[in-house]
């Protein structure tokens with residue numbers, strides 16, 4: 001089968017489109033014929049070697065964490081999936097390939113309303129947002145949440161989950177994304193390029209830090225005592241959290257069919273929108289990585305929406 005692999009740590013220049021064997025499945029796995037996968041920061045982080053100690057990979061490594069496709073074969077102990085089922089989910093690497101051995105604890109049936117490309121844009125960032133809002137953020141109806149990076153792939157889901165939870169939403173985004181973030185459910189959208197959010201937001205129950213820089217540090221000034229701060233982008237500034245009596249959580253996604261099913265139910269009910277910015281064939285995964293890294297000015301600048309890779313036509 002065709003796959004993208006890296007043979008050494010690095011970035012897009014290491015991505016090789018090549019022939020590799022179709023994976024064998026274990027008894028509790030399904031073989032998925034992958035139609036689409038998507039580009040996530042995590043792929044680039046693991047490939048760079050930056051996460052070697054915390055999230056080791058074995059070289060040669062096939063990147064790719066989320067996927068949508070059909071079940072080609074089921075393991076001996078698998079129940080609940082049949083050959084031909086349309087599925088989507090997460091895996092710990094390996095989805096930049098025509099076939100994937102997927103753990104059934106991370107896979108569910110694809111929402112009927114989404115095509116494969118739309119579906120593969122959901123699992124990694126959708127589950128991250130779900131866990132940030134619910135598992136770690138414990139957001140309740142009537143509470144105030146501030147979501148930094150709200151137009152981004154995780155942020156757009158987080159805004160929609162917060163809206164469904166009945167929260168009052170403050171959000172930060174770029175100028176061109178203000179209307180989009182409002183349309184997803186945020187009441188107050190702050191243009192982070194022109195306005196200091198600490199002059200607008202106050203008495204916040206939960207802050208989601210989905211961006212880097214000094215955003216976490218400044219956020220402690222707007223959280224209520226007893227509030228929470230969830231970061232997807234690095235460790236908690238423990239001294240500041242303690243001084244402001246804030247519970248800080250530096251989270252890492254836990255790939256979960258249960259959470260993905262909750263998201264799927266909402267999608268099937270028409271309550272959640274997905275957003276695709278660009279689509280490339282799998283063989284051009286390197287271009288997708290360059291776009292997401294935002295370092296090549298000759299390529300489009302994406303501020304919202306996912307980059308999808310088409311694996312099988």
Ligand SMILES: NC(=O)c1ccc[n+]([C@@H]2O[C@H](COP(=O)([O-])OP(=O)(O)OC[C@H]3O[C@@H](n4cnc5c(N)ncnc54)[C@H](OP(=O)(O)O)[C@@H]3O)[C@@H](O)[C@H]2O)c1
Pocket residue numbers: 041042124125128148149150151152153154155172173174192210211212213215231232233251252253302303304305
């Ligand atoms: N811990 C985990 O398990 C986990 C899981 C998924 C993602 N992540 C991390 O979470 C972060 C967000 O992921 P993503 O996929 O949503 O990224 P993304 O799609 O690239 O979105 C980032 C968004 O943040 C905006 N932004 C940048 N600087 C900002 C600032 N100072 N204030 C407000 N908005 C700002 C960007 O807009 P402009 O381009 O216009 O600046 C963009 O809309 C990444 O660092 C990713 O690595 C962690």
